[in-house]
Amino acid sequence: MKSSLLWKRVWRHKLFYLFMLPGIAWFFIFSYVPLYGLQVAFRDFTFVGGFTGSPWAGLKYFEQFFDYYQSGAIIRNTIVISLLKLLVGFPMPIILALLLNEIRNLKFKKTIQTLSYLPYFVSWIVVVTLMQRLLSMYGGPVNDLLTSMGMQPVQFMYNTTWFYQLILGSDIWKNIGWNSIIYMAAIAGIDQQLYEAAKIDGAGRFRQIWHVTLPGIRNIAVILFILATGSLMSAGFEQLLLLNGPATANIGSVLDVHVITSGIQQGRLSYAAAVGLFQSGIALVLIVTVNWIARKVSDVSLF
């Protein structure tokens, strides 16, 4: 009786299942099949053998990675770069949102906001090309400015002295505006009466920010922070693939790029899959740990 009712409901929705069919098939092929294919990290992958037909190799490729003389440096670089991005880059959109929120002239505010989204919409290729041009030793405006002020021109690109500054700077430049959207929305959602109450209590502008605005965006900041730690093992592969060169390899080689160069360019697919699995395994542990800490400390957590 009950099952026939369910069947009736299913039948009534038959067209909706048809609507979902392409999506179900797509997620199966492009998400679940690769998950199943992760086993190539433990196999000697051959194209003919495929995911399941290639012979088992055990932990051979993981050992290969840890025996590789640069693996320590690669892991260190990945963590250093993403930690820098987290520590320096994470607060930037919050600061931008706070500053924008203090602007009373709506037209000005809107203009700055629109401009701030702009770099988000261009590709890393465009960003790196812009950097190459602007920072060039040969007629780049930044070096022109330096020389006109009597300073020596600086080789910014592909130079270990400036590498981390450029990585951080370009990352902030590209994402600060976009990442501030969510904080602007959170600030807009704060009850105006809280500000009124703070004013009555004699709080000035900075104390209002400290006691009302910041607590108002705390939850969303914690959640975004947890999410950001999940990508601590990936330093941003598009950016580093393009900005890192032989000159900066010592401090610029990271896991994401190593997976691509060893896997696709050198064709060592099983090895690269093992490195990738190592990377996402650590990432999973990190996000769960930070989530646990956040729940203990601030009662806000993702899951």
Place this chain on the structure above:
Amino acid sequence: MQTHRFSVFNLLNYILLTLFGFLMIYPFIYILIYSLNDGKDSMMGALYFFPRKFTLDNYAQVFDNKQIWQAYKITILRTVTGTVLHVLLCTLMAYALSKKTLPGRTFFTFYIFLPTIFSAGFIPYFITLQKLHLINTFWVYVIPMLFNFMHIVIIRTFLQGIPEEIEESARIDGLNDFQIFMRIIIPLSGPVIATISLFIGVAHWNDWFTGTYYVSDKNLIPVQTLLQQMLTEAEALSSSMQRAAQQGGQTVNVNMAGATPESLRMALLVITVFPILCVYPFLQKYFVKGVMIGSVKG
């Protein structure tokens, strides 16, 4: 006393944000100027706000280049095809998932959510593309980008706000679910479709990775991949502008008119960035809302 301090803060804030806005837009102004200036002249530097020797020659040469035309064609084709299919299929799926009465709704939502927290990573995905024979075809641009969990969630949230009564009355009029979707749901979803179109359209327009690593056919690469190849060349040749002028000629046709590979590259950059700059300010209201839904639900 207090008001005085506030106004100092205000002034500093306005100055700081003006400077910030300038930093955001100046690189784009600069490449525009560079692309409108005579290439050889630009090599002397000290170009800041206005072209010194105005010329449209860089653009003329870029538009004259067959390879660039071909790449631009691929970019437009993949962006249009990819965006239309993505929006249509994601909206269909989101429409189904927006039905609270649909048996198995929770299961299917979880089914598409799970890969976002644990993905297989790059290599198994690459092997899958190989096995599907998508490598080195046009469809490698379109098919792997057909669906996106976050986009489906954003559309679903929007659709749940459409009153049930509208659909009910259409059903009474004898329309089936597909007709309701096409004639009622799609026309009512303008804002969310605009948002998702922007997101996926920009993703398609900006994607260089697929063209660089999954495609080797010269006639199939998009503009972004072409820019990436020029980037690598410019890198290798940065020590000598003279040598750059000779070797860059392999990808971009240089003649005697005074254009340099660098000035042509800047012109190409401008025509690559320009379409996006024209579109996004008008969709701002919508995508801001999209980001909010995306982060609240996600």
